[in-house]
Amino acid sequence: DKGAYPYYMLKEIDEQAVVARTLAGHYFNDEGEIVGIGCGIGDTIKQADRLYIIAAGTSYHAGLVGKRYFENWANIPTEVHIASEFAYDQPLLSEHPFFIFLSQSGETADSREVLDNIKRQGFPTLTIANVMNSTLTREADFALPVLAGPEIAVASTKAYTAQIIVQAILAYSLGDVELDLKQELAKVAVEIQAITDEKMTFQAIAESALQNQHSAFYIGRGMDAAVALEAALKLKEISYIQTEGFAAGELKHGTISLIEEGTPVFALLTQAKTAGLLRGEVAQVAARGANTITISSKSLARPDDAYVLPEVDELLMPLLAVIPAQLIAYYATLARGLDVDRPRNLAKSVTVQ
Ligand code: F6R
Numbered sequence: 020d021k022g023a024y025p026y027y028m029l030k031e032i033d034e035q036a037v038v039a040r041t042l043a044g045h046y047f048n049d050e051g052e053i054v055g056i057g058c059g060i061g062d063t064i065k066q067a068d069r070l071y072i073i074a075a076g077t078s079y080h081a082g083l084v085g086k087r088y089f090e091n092w093a094n095i096p097t098e099v100h101i102a103s104e105f106a107y108d109q110p111l112l113s114e115h116p117f118f119i120f121l122s123q124s125g126e127t128a129d130s131r132e133v134l135d136n137i138k139r140q141g142f143p144t145l146t147i148a149n150v151m152n153s154t155l156t157r158e159a160d161f162a163l164p165v166l167a168g169p170e171i172a173v174a175s176t177k178a179y180t181a182q183i184i185v186q187a188i189l190a191y192s193l194g195d196v197e198l199d200l201k202q203e204l205a206k207v208a209v210e211i212q213a214i215t216d217e218k219m220t221f222q223a224i225a226e227s228a229l230q231n232q233h234s235a236f237y238i239g240r241g242m243d244a245a246v247a248l249e250a251a252l253k254l255k256e257i258s259y260i261q262t263e264g265f266a267a268g269e270l271k272h273g274t275i276s277l278i279e280e281g282t283p284v285f286a287l288l289t290q291a292k293t294a295g296l297l298r299g300e301v302a303q304v305a306a307r308g309a310n311t312i313t314i315s316s317k318s319l320a321r322p323d324d325a326y327v328l329p330e331v332d333e334l335l336m337p338l339l340a341v342i343p344a345q346l347i348a349y350y351a352t353l354a355r356g357l358d359v360d361r362p363r364n365l366a367k368s369v370t371v372q
Contacts, residue, residue: 021171026359028172028257032345033215035177038167039184039208039338045166046188047201053192060161063143064193067117070097073105073133074121075369077175077252078182082121083245084337085186091334093193102129103372106136118159120146121186123170123178124368125153132372134158147185149178163189172360173367174257176345179249180211180338187335198332207338210329214342218350221343224325225350228283228312235260235283236274236309237344238267238300240293246337247287250344257362258352267300280308285344288315289328289336314343 024030046055064070070089072082082099089097100110106129118137120130125148134155137144146159149167156162167181184204191200229235235254237247244266251264265274267286278284286301288294298321305311312325316336320327328339352359 026172026349028174028176028345028349028359031170031172031177032342032349034168035180035342036208036212036215038177038181039204039211041166042181042184042188043201043204043208045164046185051199051201053188056163056189056192057161060145060163060189061192063161064093064095064117064145066115067095067143068115069113070095070117070119071112072097072099072119072121073102073130074099075102075127075129077179077249078121078123078127080245080249080252081179081182081186082119083248084183084242085119085121085190087242087334088187088190089193092187092190092196095193102127102133106132106372109136112142116142118142118144119186120144120148120155120159121182122146122153122155123149123165123167123175123182125150125155126368126370127155128370128372130155131158147182147189149181171367173362173365174253174348174359176253180341183338203332203335206331207335210331210339211342213329214339215346218346220326221346222350224312224343225347226354228285228310229254229258229260229347229351230354232260232281232283234277235262235285236278236304237262237264237285237287238270238297238304239287239290240267240297241290242334242337243287243290243297243340246340246344249341250285250287250348253345253348254351256365257348257359258355258357259362260351267297270300270304275304275307278304278307278309282309284309284311285347286311286313287340287344288313288319288324289340290333291319294319314340316340
């Protein structure tokens with residue numbers, strides 16, 4: 020039931036603050052220790068020399084973010100793969116691989132195909148899914164819940180942030196990290212709420228930047244490049260504005276020729292190490308006529324940025340940076356008079372290859 024909301028997507032965007040709290044409550048006890056992950060999972064992953072994350076679409080984008088936690092916090096090399104590619108072009112594996120399947124529905128045929136292949140090869144598997152009684156959770160050796168609650172809108176929102184959080188918690192449980200993740204997630208929840216409370220800002224951005232546009236870009240570096248892919252998918256899949264998500268440094272290697280007078284280029288700027296470079300890239304596209312809309316984090320902000328995000332641990336910034344993109348996609352679609360929850364040609368769960 021979408022209650023007072025005009026569309027499920029908006030309700031599900033708003034629910035992300037609650038989901039972050041739910042996950043912290045489920046996976047941590049009152050002392051801030053991890054309780055929601057069985058020792059079988061940790062012990063098995065610790066024997067692995069490499070993690071392989073397998074997923075499709077938005078879940079694949081969540082995996083691109085999750086990789087950073089497994090590498091930075093758990094110190095395990097991690098590869099992220101598109102399920103439909105991995106299924107028929109399996110790369111050379113490490114000696115002791117461990118497979119993580121990420122899925123909202125748990126029924127995605129492309130991911131199921133990979134799971135079947137991997138089980139035949141005898142490697143250990145974990146599914147992180149929102150639907151717990153699903154094929155992918157039943158057939159993997161281990162399963163962890165995403166606890167986002169039913170996601171009805173075709174465009175995935177809360178499952179994305181929740182998958183990122185579960186990966187962060189799992190990686191945290193495997194390593195020896197200074198950060199108090201439980202407390203940081205509480206902060207994430209507060210700040211997600213603060214961003215979703217500013218809907219009018221994003222409606223105004225969507226209406227001024229995207230009205231009458233047929234193409235758009237999202238750019239970023241590092242974790243922001245990963246979020247840019249998801250931001251672009253959100254915008255294009257429901258508004259039908261052709262949108263590319265780009266690692267900002269790649270623009271000059273070809274794609275910058277697409278920039279025209281007024282082309283909207285959204286820049287996500289939350290990573291200190293590359294902020295200066297990204298500022299340069301924003302200036303380059305602006306010099307070629309782009310309408311640049313920069314979404315930055317507080318300590319990296321400049322006065323003419325379109326929106327300044329509150330700050331949490333830098334590795335967790337994707338959880339905040341994606342929210343404006345979800346809301347901009349929502350309002351751009353609404354402004355075009357389209358059905359936000361049911362974009363053409365798409366199904367919520369893709370059960371065919
Ligand atoms: C986009 C979207 C899809 C799914 C993809 C995988 O908003 O929802 O890209 O993420 O079809 O689905 P799951 O996560 O159910 O395996």
